[in-house]
Amino acid sequence: MREPNQDQQTVEKPILASIRGRGRGAVFVPTDFLEFGNRKAIDVALHRLVKKGVIRRLARGVYDFPKEHPVLGELMPTAEAIAKALAGRDHTSIQPAGAYAANTLGLSEQVPAKAIFLTDGPTRSVTVGPQTIQLRHTTPRNMAAAGRLSGLLIQAFRELGKEHITPERISQLKKKLPIEKRKAIVKDIKLAPAWMRPLFYELAEDA
Template identity: 45%
Template sequence: MERLVVEKEIAKALKKNKKGSILFVDDFLGYGNPESIKKALLRLKQKGLLVRLAHGIYLFPKIDKELGLLFPSTEDIAKAIARRDRARIVPTGVHALNKLGLSSQVPMKVVYLTDAAARSVKVGKRTISFKKASPKNLLAQGEISSLVIQALKTIGQKKLDNDTLKRIHLILENEKEENIVDDAKLAPAWIKKILTQSIK
């Protein structure tokens, strides 16, 4: 009887969420103990009210008439995990290059620096990895300048060509000057030089 009450209460609570919301076991802790919540969420998944994205991560599905079930992006899932863990995250590697338009490659494994615990989450064929980093690597204020720092680290000083450098300077025109100035202080010397040159 108790498990049915938990399931019913969670089903009722779901309706208060926006379609397409990413949800966790932690979001329903007020309705019972963690084990009974996990079981209730699995039953709601079996009934089609939820879609299981990964272990302990669910989607309150949004259905498009033409496209069908709309899945969240890898980034949406990573941001939802960061919100739950009250953690900061910074995209790195090919993912940072892709976000800036410097690479058309869409990585199946995306890596974020974080101040929370290191972990990997498998979502279908995609993997989201959170890599524990020192606070300095997470202090950048500007979204664009932060991505540029990570993109340049991925490219490497010796492999950076003039064409990519010009594109980076153009991209940085969309960042606030004060963010570039502050974030340059956190970057390695060669990247700091590129950032400061962009505001001259």
């Protein structure tokens, strides 16, 4: 029977290899490594890697393999990368919403202090540095287009409101988004509120 320290060291090596394989900027949670050992050994291995400065603890149970900038030093991961790590832990889906969705599409220059993601899993939030990432439980209908451009557009348009979806903003989206992706949103037209449907058809047209 192996000594506990030997088990922990044995677990640490494949975890480190997995982290390096994900690349700089990767965000992960302990359950991502269950194939390598039990939860206690994984937690100890991650703690050791944090102490060595290899990885960074962002919040309780959330870590990253930080990207390095020659001037700014370690960079913070995106809110979406953190949200995806939390969703992966819970085996759930996420959909950017609110001001974060509008900012993602370039429809708003404001970077929200709270990044909201709709989810079919439990509501939870985590604060990383100055930003709070919130996963907010919602209805199956709101998640029907999750992970697709149509879902992002629905949430961004809902945040901005009908009166603020101007011809200029539609033109801006047409320039930013590839025509193939714009045409695909028509498949989800029934998931969009009635007032958004003409906007979807307009976006799907060639410039």
